[in-house]
Amino acid sequence: MNPRLGKLLQLSTPLWGVQWMPVRSLGIRSLNPPKPSKYDTGPGLPVLESAPEAALRRKARTTPHRTGAITIKKGMTAIYDQETGKRTPCTVLQLDRVEVVSHKTPKQHGYYAVQIGAGWKHPENMTKSLLGHFSAHGLSPKRHVCEFRVKNESGLVPVGQTIDASWFQEGQFVDARSNSKGKGFAGVMKRHGFGGQDRSHGVSLTHRSLGSSGPGQGGGSRVYPGKKMAGNMGNHQSTVQNLKVLKVDAENGIVVVTGSVSGPKGCVVRIQDAIKKPWPEIGPAATAESEIALTEEPAATAAA
């Protein structure tokens, strides 16, 4: 019997006096749907390791408690320590109109995350659907939007709240992720550090190419997936972990971190609490400021 026809047709005993109509069921259906086992039900059963809950539990230790911020890389300079005289090269990042746009929750999306927007984009240059997304939350159109995973609902900062540079504290550690500088189509020597071939000894025209792309008949006479070859290099995401915050200037939106960050000047850098360091202690002053901002925001929107 055709399994696509509904259950009504599959009844073995005909029902007299009922007008028969074939019931269509659309979509792909399994011929042998999984039957619930009587041993798989009941309380106290372990969560399967392949389940999304288990994945979240595995990630819980390294998921930051707080959201991060979108910053723009402005350039590098150096900061001297007055006592020791030690010079520390540093990268200057700037936050510009960073606001919380929306939330992601396990019920709807499967995980906790905060969607953050930064900058400003002219509404004429924006699709109507995206414009509606911002307008629905009372926000101006944002140029950069990205999301930051947080551990639980306590990390969900209210929508519309501004995240300024004082979100970060001097001395804390952050992870900075950004796109590295694009190098274009690069050969294997530059892209993967291959040795290249001899200058002489009979080598002609292949001084910088890769030698062989794999074994022959013994190895299957094919190129294995993931073989390192020439191709597009750079402009891929790169995370620099454990950068110390040296300076915070909330008025000018400046965050200064140690060392270098991937990407050219003017690129978008996402910074969040470092996952390999103890989570920063959030002082009472910072929370008080956020509460003030919270109470002011609805009043401002009502007035508008």
Add this chain to the structure above:
Amino acid sequence: MAALPAMRQLGCLRSLMRTPKFSPMHLSSRFISTVYSKKPEPIPFPQNLPQQFRSQIPIRLQPEQAPKKMKVYPPPPSSRAVCKDPVAHVAQSQMAVLDPNGERKALFDYRRNPRSVKPGDIVRVTFKNGDPFNGVVLSIRLRGVDTSVLLRNELTRVPVEMSVKTFSPNVQSVEIIQRSQRKTRRARLYYMRFVLELLGSPPENLLQFRALY
């Protein structure tokens, strides 16, 4: 007169004598694509429309069901507008601490200050721990807070080069021992590294060495 052969060459000036003629047709002709046409006013939805007609109109065109006008919110004040150059801001705040009087800056700003240290001069740098270091200035790297000088000397017949960050808190003082005898023709005196090799044995005194070149 125009028929005279001598005057015939002046015929080219005839066009100047003509009065210009503008045809109104020519001025007013435009391409169809550039003709301005005003956007038509939307036809108001008819009042007291019977229900049987009303239901035939698409839902999106009915006044109650029309899409609401989206409100676009103005952007909040920008920190980017407040601080246009954050790198310079951080560097200046550093300079205000490291060199409040601007003396150190003037001492090495050889492009602008004629009394500054120049390549070829012999200077003595005294560090905070008391160590002095004398040397010929091979180059001055002007980079704001990162400004540094490259000094070269011979200590126990071993050539030594030291790059000194001029604004480092470890540098207590910088004094010019001797100005270069004549004006150096280049800003980077790296050739002086090889001069000693040519000489064979370096002179005992640094001042003598400088006097040679």
